[in-house]
Amino acid sequence: xxxxxxxxxxxxxxxxxxxxxxxxxxxxxxxxxxxxxxxxxxxxxxxxxxxxxxxxxxxxxxxxxxxxxxxxxxxxxxxxxxxxxxxxxxxxxxxxxxxxxxxxxxxxxxxxxxxxxxxxxxxxxxxxxxxxxxxxxxxxxxxxxxxxxxxxxxxxxxxxxxxxxxxxxxxxxxxxxxxxxxxxxxxxxxxxxxxxxxxxxxxxxxxxxxxxxxxxxxxxxxxxxxxxxxxxxxxxxxxxxxxxxxxxxxxxxxxxxxxxxxxxxxxxxxxxxxxxxxxxxxxxx
Numbered sequence: 446x447x448x449x450x451x452x453x454x455x456x457x458x459x460x461x462x463x464x465x466x467x468x469x470x471x472x473x474x475x476x477x478x479x480x481x482x483x484x485x486x487x488x489x490x491x492x493x494x495x496x497x498x499x500x501x502x503x504x505x506x507x508x509x510x511x512x513x514x515x516x517x518x519x520x521x522x523x524x525x526x527x528x529x530x531x532x533x534x535x536x537x538x539x540x541x542x543x544x545x546x547x548x549x550x551x552x553x554x555x556x557x558x559x560x561x562x563x564x565x566x567x568x569x570x571x572x573x574x575x576x577x578x579x580x581x582x583x584x585x586x587x588x589x590x591x592x593x594x595x596x597x598x599x600x601x602x603x604x605x606x607x608x609x610x611x612x613x614x615x616x617x618x619x620x621x622x623x624x625x626x627x628x629x630x631x632x633x634x635x636x637x638x639x640x641x642x643x644x645x646x647x648x649x650x651x652x653x654x655x656x657x658x659x660x661x662x663x664x665x666x667x668x669x670x671x672x673x674x675x676x677x678x679x680x681x682x683x684x685x686x687x688x689x690x691x692x693x694x695x696x697x698x699x700x701x702x703x704x705x706x707x708x709x710x711x712x713x714x715x716x717x718x719x720x721x722x723x724x725x726x727x728x729x730x
Contacts, residue, residue, distance in 0.1 A: 466652035522576040
């Protein structure tokens with residue numbers, strides 16, 4: 446799984462959300478977040494803690510909850526959300542702080558609901574953002590919460606750093622670096638091939654592959670759960686934590702490398718020349 450929070454942040458900074466590769470990347474991230482509940486249901490089966498029948502029933506329950514949750518949010522986005530945002534604007538006519546707090550509270554509420562249903566925090570918060578984007582106040586809301594976004598991003602990266610056992614990772618730095626390089630290479634290759642298989646051009650496929658090359662932050666939760674049921678233990682757990690964290694830290698570097706990699710002369714002979722080249726060039730530069 447890749448990091449929804451980190452990838453979306455850099456896509457927005459590069460103004461690439463509306464580009465072809467940005468739309469494909471966001472779609473894959475949404476599907477990954479939707480699968481989180483199913484992965485939680487799968488862990489007890491892998492550990493042997495529950496039978497196959499119980500595991501299938503748990504996965505079916507997660508799927509039903511997911512469909513129901515998204516259905517309810519779809520209805521709310523057409524009825525209650527526009528009314529709520531307009532109400533907040535009318536109440537915060539003299540100051541923007543109330544509207545900012547309301548927007549953040551709105552996202553936190555649906556993230557909490559999603560988590561309590563056994564889905565993921567990321568799915569709930571992302572769905573809340575999508576609900577706001579369907580209203581006429583989407584651009585106004587984005588402008589209001591932009592100063593807060595960087596604060597949350599800093600807290601997110603700080604929380605990742607707190608999970609790391611520096612002494613252990615330093616003693617196994619060779620294995621750690623090899624694992625990160627292997628993960629980034631394999632994920633980039635596999636994602637690029639899959640996207641290409643759906644009919645997208647080679648350049649778009651590579652852009653999507655590099656954007657999703659890291660391991661997502663939700664891996665920390667899955668690893669913690671897997672460790673608690675003794676599916677993984679000891680050094681492997683710490684190494685996987687370190688690999689996940691380092692792959693997230695390398696994401697800014699990967700996004701900086703994308704224009705250089707895409708425009709390498711050797712690769713350009715392999716890439717097809719079409720209208721998407723102009724689109725990607727504009728959004729990356």
